Amino acid sequence: MSEHRDLVDPSLGEQLVSACRTTVGDSLRSIVYFTPDEYEQIYLRSDLEAEADLTGWVEHEATGFRAQTAYDGTELGEYQYTLRVFENGYVTRVIDEDHGVFVTTDGITVRRSKEVTEAIGSTL
Template identity: 65%
Template sequence: MELESHLVSDTRSESLVRACRTTVGDDLRSVTYFTPDRYEQLYLRSDLEADADLAGFVEHETDGFHARTAYKGSELGNYQYTVRAFDQGYMTRVTVADSGVFVTTDGLTLRRSEELASTLGELLQSE
């Protein structure tokens, strides 16, 4: 897994971060864009340390690309997004064909997670 400094354009990066800030507000911790083999952290809140194992997170989150096909046709419908709960926050992952975003937050309601996933999905589809 390779860290890229400009995997997405500045305009695209700003659009994704702005959408997350609008939906999540001050609870937003980080925004990371990824593909099956590269990633770029687009935002990290200023009070947080940049010492997270992003490569490890991204490696695990690329499973989202497989989830889209693994759950296709299930009785639950098509896979949309994943929310993970941790002791000190939440992660929301959205993937489309060959790109994805995961967002970490302090707090997250079900309504906000749905709004966040829907917005990110639309932005990723428009690439």
């Protein structure tokens, strides 16, 4: 897994940032676009450190590509998104075929999490 600058077309990056900022507002911390092999952080809130090592995070979130197929045909229906809850924030991951996005936020409700995943999904 490697970071790749220019992985995301600038217009797609702008659309993703706009969609996420509109949905979660100032609670948005970061946005990372990823594929099974590469990633690019396309947004980081100005009060956060840019030195975070994202490789481990992205490798873990990329396991979601397997989840898409692992859950095929279950009685629960089609996999939609993943929400992870931490002491100081939240991670919401959306995967669409061979690419995905995860956003980190300070606070988020389940309803707002669903709204941001719908905004990301329609942008991807």
